[in-house]
Amino acid sequence: MARGWRVAGYAGLIAAAVALLLPFYWMVMSSLKHNNDVFTIPIQWLPDPVVWRNYVDIWNKSDMTTWLGNTLLLSVAVTALQVFTGSFAAYGFARVRFPGRDVLFLAYIGTIAVPWQSYMIPQFILMSKLHLSDTLWSIIALQAFGAFGVFLMKQFYETVPEELSESARMDGLSEFGIYRRVMLPLSRPALASLTLLTFVTTWNDYLGPLIYLRSPDLRTIQLGLRTFISQYNAETALIMTGSVLSVLPIAVIFLLGQRYFVEGIATTGLKG
Incomplete structure (x- = not known):
């Protein structure tokens, strides 16, 4: 009986994995087709012929280098700052005793429940007053601190x-x-989890750059793909090619850091 339940569990996991990976597989295969072959009925799961030129045309017809460069710069800068500020503040909340520490921590963590849409207008006014609007510094300044990172690292500490x-x-x-020589080396799994989550969130951010970045040379990959879709809405294969290029760095980073990510999530919050 136990063996049967184990087999059924594995079968369910395989089915769930296939369901999750199928859209990504279809996107990759569509990026290697001609436009007329993307939405054929029945679905053509393997491209015939394979159109590798789509990955050349997307660079010629769009400013993909600028989009990827801006996104990478923002993602690396925001991730580095959030990992530092989150881990440093978490050490203070976890190991340093001072009056009002628990109340301050609860108030800070409570900001997670506040929707960003409720205070994005005051933030935009502030960035405009500081003359940071329409610069990459506006995104970096707004996302350099994160309550979730503080919570995650404090639980691990x-x-x-x-x-x-x-x-x-x-x-x-x-x-x-102590923070630098004792806590940081011991918290590598949690740091890896925070790094991955922050990087993915920043890379996929659309609303923030849409509000603050108006110049074409400041567009991120999400904004760039949106403008590309508006100009080439009939080039379905090229749109899929751009989508693959936007997802590929995240997939590679997740595969490289998967072990640390799982370990960090599994051990965060456990006493022992």
């Missing part, structure tokens, strides 16, 4: 035995030294 910090203090390390 609390799984680290307090005795390690006490021993480091007795050896003369400052709080910053």
